[in-house]
Each structure stands twice: as structure tokens, then as C-alpha cells.
Amino acid sequence: MPPWGPPPxxxxxxxxxxxxxxxxxxxxxxxxxxxPKEPPGAxxxxxxxxxxxxxxxxxxxxxxxxPEPVLTVPHQPPPVDHVGSGPPTYDAxxxxxxxxxxxxxxxxxxxxxxxGARYGASTLRAASVRGDSARFRGEPRRDxxxxxxxxxxxxxLVLVAMATGARATPGAHRAAAEACRWIGRAVGRSxxxxxxDIRAARRGDLKSGLHRLTDRSLGKLRASAAEQxxxxxxxxxxxxxxxxxxxxxxxTRVFFGVGDGGLFRLRxxxxxxIEPRVAETTGEAVVGFGSLPHxxxxxxxxxxxxxxTTPLSPYEPAPEPPREPFRFRASVARPGDTLLLCTGGLAxxxxxxxxxxxxxxxxxxxxxxxxxxxxxxxxxxxxKGYADDRTxxxxxxx
Numbered sequence: 001m002p003p004w005g006p007p008p009x010x011x012x013x014x015x016x017x018x019x020x021x022x023x024x025x026x027x028x029x030x031x032x033x034x035x036p037k038e039p040p041g042a043x044x045x046x047x048x049x050x051x052x053x054x055x056x057x058x059x060x061x062x063x064x065x066x067p068e069p070v071l072t073v074p075h076q077p078p079p080v081d082h083v084g085s086g087p088p089t090y091d092a093x094x095x096x097x098x099x100x101x102x103x104x105x106x107x108x109x110x111x112x113x114x115x116g117a118r119y120g121a122s123t124l125r126a127a128s129v130r131g132d133s134a135r136f137r138g139e140p141r142r143d144x145x146x147x148x149x150x151x152x153x154x155x156x157l158v159l160v161a162m163a164t165g166a167r168a169t170p171g172a173h174r175a176a177a178e179a180c181r182w183i184g185r186a187v188g189r190s191x192x193x194x195x196x197d198i199r200a201a202r203r204g205d206l207k208s209g210l211h212r213l214t215d216r217s218l219g220k221l222r223a224s225a226a227e228q229x230x231x232x233x234x235x236x237x238x239x240x241x242x243x244x245x246x247x248x249x250x251x252t253r254v255f256f257g258v259g260d261g262g263l264f265r266l267r268x269x270x271x272x273x274i275e276p277r278v279a280e281t282t283g284e285a286v287v288g289f290g291s292l293p294h295x296x297x298x299x300x301x302x303x304x305x306x307x308x309t310t311p312l313s314p315y316e317p318a319p320e321p322p323r324e325p326f327r328f329r330a331s332v333a334r335p336g337d338t339l340l341l342c343t344g345g346l347a348x349x350x351x352x353x354x355x356x357x358x359x360x361x362x363x364x365x366x367x368x369x370x371x372x373x374x375x376x377x378x379x380x381x382x383x384k385g386y387a388d389d390r391t392x393x394x395x396x397x398x
């Protein structure tokens with residue numbers, strides 16, 4: 001006898017239902033061979049409806065009566081191939097491989113490099129991708145990427161180094177790779193002191209020390225160019241690095257390097273361009289820096305410069321080509337921040353195409369950082385007019 005209906009009054013008869021769907025609250029299998037009993041001439045009461053919770057004993061609950069669980073999924077747009085006014089001219093996938101020398105196969109560079117890790121309160125994703133132009137022409141990737149960990153535990157130091165070789169030079173990819181190796185060796189040999197300075201927030205010591213390490217590494221590139229008998233500007237690279245510690249209590253992130261690129265931070269749903277700016281000179285010229293003064297401190301007038309070139313003295317070293325200014329920034333991350341370091345291949349479209357910023361904001365604002373495959377897809381979103389190599393490192397703060 002159903003616990004929610006009137007007591008039966010007649011012998012059971014086979015149950016019949018009008019054509020159409022089964023009434024709510026019932027299941028066909030639970031009513032087979034069972035019918036309610038009604039007294040003769042009595043009005044047929046409305047068919048009872050089983051309460052959704054709990055189900056009647058001995059009867060299966062209807063799927064229509066049970067409330068379905070509601071899952072709240074944060075909105076995240078799917079990966080896209082390109083943003084902007086239209087698709088780029090080049091194909092989205094690699095076309096031609098770079099030429100290979102059978103006696104120098106170590107010189108080959110892969111089209112794409114992908115890496116990642118998690119240390120302390122930060123999650124790292126890094127990728128280096130050959131640009132559309134190089135893929136079409138069969139040229140090697142000029143960007144180089146190095147990710148390395150020195151030490152262990154809370155004393156570990158994570159280095160991300162990326163370099164871009166000079167444009168239109170045959171050994172650009174070799175110079176970039178060599179720059180990453182040299183800075184990696186220099187940082188690795190000094191990692192214990194660097195990690196301690198980062199935890200203690202010694203910005204002055206960090207800036208001066210990393211400046212020396214960077215100068216030494218790029219100086220070795222100039223020495224290598226001399227050994228090869230080529231000009232220094234033909235065998236050089238821009239170098240950009242990021243240092244993280246394995247200490248979960250330390251949220252200081254250190255950037256240093258030379259050359260073009262970008263340093264951005266995604267905070268509270270907005271991108272911030274925090275690339276260190278080279279200080280601009282203001283005020284009057286001073287001796288030893290700008291033009292000469294009109295007179296000496298004693299009041300003597302200086303002679304006019306007639307533009308006659310003075311020959312180089314044999315006792316003085318030859319002047320070196322102008323060097324790129326050193327850039328340094330040590331910032332404290334907040335929970336939920338995303339720090340982005342990249343070469344010019346991604347920095348330029350980020351600054352020039354607002355839709356790319358909007359897309360990456362939606363993709364990277366989730367509670368969890370993307371996986372390696374998803375991160376690679378995000379870094380490859382193309383923009384018409386930008387076809388250079390892209391090397392990117394992003395750090396998500398827990």
C-alpha cells in the first residue's frame with residue numbers, strides 16, 4: 001500500500017494509463033502489477049505525486065522529480081588562433097625546417113620549447129616559439145630559453161633566462177643560446193648568495209651584483225665574436241632574466257637584463273606595464289657627460305670646435321660599441337598576481353593590440369594556472385603584423 005495514498009478498498013485490477021508520458025512522481029517498473037482500490041461509484045481521486053525526497057520504500061524515484069546538481073563553472077573563453085582586425089598572412093603551423101649541417105647537428109634549434117614548475121607560492125610556465133616569419137622562410141628560432149634550478153628546498157634559486165639574437169645575422173640563434181648559458185653559469189655559481197640577498201631584500205647588492213654578472217656574460221659574447229673574426233654587433237643578443245626563490249615565505253621577484261622586451265603584471269584583472277624605464281637625462285650638460293661648457297672655471301673662453309676628427313691615440317684602447325642600458329626591478333608579489341616576462345615578439349603586440357590583453361586576461365584570471373598545453377596555446381595567439389619569435393615566462397602567485 002503506498003504510504004501517501006488512501007487505503008485500498010477493492011481487489012486489484014491491472015493498471016492502465018492514457019497515452020502519453022508517465023505521470024510525474026512514478027516509475028513504470030515500480031507500478032507493475034499494483035493498482036489503487038476505489039469503492040464503487042466513488043470519485044477517482046487525483047493521482048498522488050511522490051515527494052522528491054525521500055523516495056517511497058520499495059519504489060524507484062523518478063529522474064524527473066530529483067533535482068539536478070548545479071555546477072558553477074567560471075567563464076573562460078576557449079583558445080583562439082588570432083585576435084585583431086584579421087588573420088595574419090602566414091600559416092598558423094610550421095612550414096619549412098631550417099637547413100641542417102650533417103657535421104654540426106648540435107646547431108639545430110627546435111621550433112618550440114615548453115617548460116614549467118612549482119616552487120614555494122609560485123607556479124612557473126615558460127615557452128619559446130618560432131615566429132610565423134621564420135617558420136615560413138625556414139629560418140632557425142633566434143630566441144633562446146633557459147630554465148634552471150640551483151640548490152634545493154627553501155634555499156633553491158630558480159632562473160629563467162631568455163635571449164634574442166641580432167636580426168638578419170647568420171649566427172643569431174647561437175649568440176642567444178650562448179648568452180643564456182653564460183648567465184646561467186654565472187648565476188649558478190653565485191646562487192647561494194643571490195638567494196640570501198633576495199630573501200633579505202638587499203636591492204642595492206642585488207642590482208650591483210647582477211649588473212656585473214650580466215656584463216661578464218655579454219663580454220664573453222664580444223670575445224667570441226673576436227675569435228670568429230666578426231663584428232661585435234653581429235654576434236650579440238638581448239638578455240632578460242627572472243629570479244625566484246624556493247622559500248614559500250619570500251614573494252620577492254627579481255628581473256634584470258638588457259635589450260628590448262616587456263615585463264607586465266596582471267593584478268585585479270588589469271595589466272600593468274612595469275618594465276623598468278631608462279632614466280632620461282635632464283638639466284644642463286656637464287663635463288665628461290655631454291657637450292663642453294662655454295668657458296673654464298677660471299673664466300677662459302674655449303675655442304670653437306671645427307669638427308676636425310682627432311686621430312686615435314695608439315696608447316688608448318679602441319672604443320667599444322655603445323652598450324644597452326642595464327635594467328633591474330625587484331618587486332613583491334601579491335596573492336593572485338600573474339607576472340609576465342617576455343621578449344619583443346610578445347611585448348610589442350601586447351602594447352599594440354588591446355584585444356590580446358583582453359583575451360589573456362580572461363584566460364589567465366582563473367583560480368588555477370593553466371597547464372603546459374593551454375599555456376602554449378595562449379602564447380601562440382597571433383596578431384596581424386607581428387611575426388617575430390615569442391619567448392614568454394609567466395609566474396602565478398597562489
